[in-house]
Amino acid sequence: MLRTHLIVQTARDRGYAKVMMGESLTRVAIKLLTNLSLGRGAFLAVDTGFTDQRHGDVMVVRPMRDYTAKEIAFYNHFFSIPTVIVPPLFTKHREKPSIHQLVERFLLGLQEEFPSTISTVYRTGEKLSPEPAKASSESQRCLLCLCGLDTDGEEELALEPTLILEEPAAGVESKAAYIPLLCYSCRLTFKELGPLDTLPPYVRAEGQRRIRRAEMEHDQENQESSKS
Numbered sequence: 001m002l003r004t005h006l007i008v009q010t011a012r013d014r015g016y017a018k019v020m021m022g023e024s025l026t027r028v029a030i031k032l033l034t035n036l037s038l039g040r041g042a043f044l045a046v047d048t049g050f051t052d053q054r055h056g057d058v059m060v061v062r063p064m065r066d067y068t069a070k071e072i073a074f075y076n077h078f079f080s081i082p083t084v085i086v087p088p089l090f091t092k093h094r095e096k097p098s099i100h101q102l103v104e105r106f107l108l109g110l111q112e113e114f115p116s117t118i119s120t121v122y123r124t125g126e127k128l129s130p131e132p133a134k135a136s137s138e139s140q141r142c143l144l145c146l147c148g149l150d151t152d153g154e155e156e157l158a159l160e161p162t163l164i165l166e167e168p169a170a171g172v173e174s175k176a177a178y179i180p181l182l183c184y185s186c187r188l189t190f191k192e193l194g195p196l197d198t199l200p201p202y203v204r205a206e207g208q209r210r211i212r213r214a215e216m217e218h219d220q221e222n223q224e225s226s227k228s
């Protein structure tokens, strides 16, 4: 997520309107299942679709998502195209390093015996439409992943009390104040996150701005109701 922020920001600085990602069919299928397990089901279409317009001025496209990793590897080999591979972050656990690697191992293992596995997962993802996760205003977007908030009507999530217990400080600087600004999946990530200092400064600044605005609106409503 933060890497996408960085790429989009670089594109803005250089004045590019589109960013092309190199995600292959294999990687899209793995991402589909990973995101599903991470609670990002509502944003599957935005996270893996051909176009991703959630950043507004910079559009992210995934032109390679129709080709499997194998096809791309063969193409690069026959036309001797140099390749760069960015490995995912490594952890010390060997058995179950992360949900992402677990899903990757599962899918690739299944693919060996049933060669249509990955394309089946991919086709299923293809049928999803990005419409449900649309946000009408800036404040209805998740602070971290910029998707339309999917948390309507389930405000009292089980993880909220645990967050509040951990922290005595209240107000703009408390972790609990950030919770309503995040989507379901980012709330889970946020819960695992350490202190607020670990957030990038621009995310914190935006979060504080939104919290203050929400407080001001709340105060205004209170004043109006007390007048009438």
Ligand SMILES: [Zn+2]
Pocket (backbone or CB within 6 Å): 142, 143, 144, 145, 146, 147, 182, 183, 184, 185, 186, 187
């Ligand atoms: Zn989010």
